[in-house]
Amino acid sequence: MAINNGEEQQNQLIGDADLAHKTLLQSDALYQYILDTSVFPREHPCLKELREMTEKHPRNHMAIPGDEGQLISMLVKLINAKNTLEIGVYTGYSLLSTALALPSDGKVLALDKSREYYELGLPMIEKAGVAHKIDFRQGLALPLLDELLQDENNKGTFDFVFVDADKNNYLNYHVRMIDLVKVGGLIGYDNTLWSGSVAAPPDAPMMDFIRNLRGYVIEFNKHLAQDSRIEICQLSIADGITLCRRIK
Template sequence: MANEEEQKNHLFGIKDLGHKTLLQSDALYQYILETSVYPREHECLKEIRKMTAKHPLNIMATPADEGQLLSMLVKLTNSKNALEIGVFTGYSLLSTALALPPDGKENKKGSLDFVFVDADKDNYLNYHKRVLELVKIGGLIGYDNTLWAGSVAAPPDAPLMDYIKPLRGHVMELNKYLAQDSRIEICQLPVGDGITLCRRII
């Protein structure tokens, strides 16, 4: 049985992450992928996922289950105009684009229906202030990595991986800001590395 230090390391991202999920069981996560995600994954998405797995920075990739969620959200909101801020190898972007109707488009201006932000975490608040001017009332914004490998719940002196520690404060600042922003309704989900959905109401 793992000792207390090993458990702490697992919880707060000390070891390399084999996948981006907060589920405590690898077998359960694999079950979800193999039962509900991979059988319905578009061939182009599958190709991107397999190519990205070989990339040295593959930890930055959008996991397949999160891509499936983004696709569902685009369809549920009847989105026609979408924007993505921050693109790695394009998995989340293609997930969104494939879900748009024939007259839909990835758009950078106008009244946006759906925005997904997965970029530099130290600029998340700046993105939020700008995106709220672009998304229409009733439109949806998704912020990725809002649980930041679970580190947002770590004690201040917790040992963290080099790429986690310097940006944790920015992610926590965003989470606090979103929770108090009266212009939006929010829902934070433990999918992937955490995704916070914001529906503009004002």
């Protein structure tokens, strides 16, 4: 939800789960125009099926929207990625977007603590013919990342990383990601505008889950802005995505 000075908007909860879409655009009509004109007509049939299935799930707020999936696909292709990593899978819309964009011999290592949600989307992944590109590993991400880092051969090998998991661990993820992604590689962190709360006063009305994690997101954004090892670009697509290109 956009933050502005209107009385009606100020009285509305930041992070209201009943929002019609997950974007900071102030116009529903403009966002729908983007979807209807540029996103949905080009959406892979299996992505559409997965998106529509996920929309009916009680925790559908965890899924990325179609326009963000389109961005991920474009980025993977632009940098000619072959070896990718994803933290936080849910039902797999971003995972399928990545897998479809990868070449036939490309790989995506997918980490999530829940196999149940992943298996909801697995039939669509298999139907799309890209299941062979995916190595899904269940468990907490930090121990799995530490395990990867124990092998020197894994350092600097990932072309692209997408992170959309617990926001209170974003900084911990970044400490590890910077060693796993190659120089010139790209990391995308989702939800870095956190429903617009990062620019709201501390006493602004907001959902509890937004307020509880707001400080972590603000701290993380400050860290990225000062990290000399990366170039950054924070985009207002969806709930905010920050792209980090490792330069050293």
